[in-house]
Amino acid sequence: MIPTRYGPREQSVAVDIREVARRSGVSMATVSRALNGRPDVSAATRSRIEEIARRLGYAPNQQARALVRRRSDMVGLIWDTSYVETKGRSPFLSDMLVGLKMALADTGYHLMLLSPQAADHGVNAFVQAAMQHGLDGVVLMGVDADLPALAALINSGRPCVGLDLPVQGSRASYVSSDNVAGAGTAVRHLHGLGHRRIATILGPQSMMAASDRLAGYQAVMGELGLDVPDGYLQEGDFFRESGYTSMQALLALKKPPTAVFAAGDEMAVGAMQAAIDAGLEIARDISIVGYDDIELASIVRPSLTTVSQDYLAIGAAAVTLLTQIIDGELDTPQPVHVPGQLLVRDSAGPVRAAQRRARKASAL
């Protein structure tokens, strides 16, 4: 019994439940019950066992535990990072991961990272991976929404939640930021500044975030009784360049907008540059609101008014949703939308008298 420098452990060789039982003078069964908080063990025995287990540094083998309990207390994360080689980093996903991890830490679940490139290995690569490790649930992030392997996984009945990924099933749902409401807030902000000619630059409509933002734009425009003339819907691809060309197209219109809602900050920055290159002054001659609050948004001049997403909250919501599905508390799980927040900065200003006049004139 050699005391180490690091606390009261008696030995550094792995100590198992049998050893604890021996030292406590009880059976393995009793040790298990005591340490798992089962009722049928006397208070005296329990505390004695707890003390001995603590002194021995006993930590139950999770694999053995999972094997017999048929529950691993682990959730998997399927996260496609192959984009890194093509498009570069994706800070969103990393932030969501952090949110996920932090929320998970409070629940006692552990997170296991799986590599979806294994999807090459067959249609049910995901469900096999989940089965192999006995995962209680799996979180999906940044993977192609219509991957056959994904459908197979959802179909397998294993609890799933998508992050910004519209999965839906009897035991599957998703959480995303509330893009519809966020886009609406942006438009309303512009309207509150007096703008009536509000155009938008879209993201690729195959992506849920992009189509939802369009939906939010359209809904609020309709609600406010605002017109959406031809050309006010510019298709972008979330990259800066597309924001630039879209803005050019917008400015070439017969009735150019006085304000633009760009469905992504990169595009918003591109749009700003196009406006500047066209000799306009941002916020004075043309107002721009973005979406996402990327780092660049607060750096660029003028700083970009945008809608931020709370990635930590999204991660936390995903954990809540997933645990509820796992515990069977939800009959038919519904998607949850985490509200965004409008950050008013300097890229959107009140409509000017000149613009108002122009608007009235052209309205005649």
Next chain:
Amino acid sequence: MIPTRYGPREQSVAVDIREVARRSGVSMATVSRALNGRPDVSAATRSRIEEIARRLGYAPNQQARALVRRRSDMVGLIWDTSYVETKGRSPFLSDMLVGLKMALADTGYHLMLLSPQAADHGVNAFVQAAMQHGLDGVVLMGVDADLPALAALINSGRPCVGLDLPVQGSRASYVSSDNVAGAGTAVRHLHGLGHRRIATILGPQSMMAASDRLAGYQAVMGELGLDVPDGYLQEGDFFRESGYTSMQALLALKKPPTAVFAAGDEMAVGAMQAAIDAGLEIARDISIVGYDDIELASIVRPSLTTVSQDYLAIGAAAVTLLTQIIDGELDTPQPVHVPGQLLVRDSAGPVRAAQRRARKASAL
């Protein structure tokens, strides 16, 4: 036997090795040997078993497997994310994680995220966590270097590698970017532009990256025979504000430098701002080189010459190192340093005649 839409699996209920054995007309032992590529099974039997296993969608239970093999094919990641609540995001660590994950995917290891907040639970929280899950090794990232729990883990003899974290033990080492060489390259670049008065803004010396960059600066300055007068070593904290004030201090010197190597891009940006506010023109009146290549570096005007780190390569190197340690291929594991790369942009320019004159004059 109901075929599903998703491939040739026969049933969706979990199929185990016993089932495969039954269908193949052999024992479980033989199935295991066949599927694990053991030599003592005939070619005919092996291919028959493989076919049946494939058709059944058999995937061995990893927990049971790990239990008997005493090897889990899993490595843990201890990553402290509590900083998020105080300092905001840390893109470096996220990028390293991606590198780690991608490299890991090629080796067959899986990654498990552990939450070091559990360190509150005792000195050997880490080693217990590793034991519990039978981790073959663990990667450490963004955790306090002198945490007792960390020392305990390293002392436990379990394979460890630190990411930008100087851990060292008989089965533990670390990988980081080569900060010494990177800093040296930066200084040499400045020297090549004709600069002789080169100051530096340091990071907190308790951090390895910071002290290594200082070491690199000092080594090359000495090598080049350049003087480092009092005041040329300014202490910063990696944040922008400290870069600003450090630059102010530098400019107030009797013999102000003509070039500054800032040990971090945030500080470099702060320094640039201070120089601009002092009426200087970057690259012309004063040259600045940063370190890290953060996103901002390419955005700011003039764009920042800096040293970039290849996070993906760091992750990959960590995986190589860790697997070597696990497989016992290394007697005494050595730290590995992955080279950075100097990105020449616009913030550093050739020394001007006026500066040369001033230098000569003051040299008299």
Next chain:
DNA sequence: TCCCGCTTCGGAAACGCTTCCGTAACACGG
């Protein structure tokens, strides 16, 4: 006294896999 119920505990069977050991079958040199 007997019986019933409650509390507390131990024995042992799983969980799904790998691997040690034994053995049958066969070939081969002596």
Next chain:
DNA sequence: CCGTGTTACGGAAGCGTTTCCGAAGCGGGA
């Protein structure tokens, strides 16, 4: 024909847990 070696396979032990089932002990009501 015997001994020996090689190949291909099965039986069963065991990895470290949990949990089912049964039983001992005890108190109390009839």
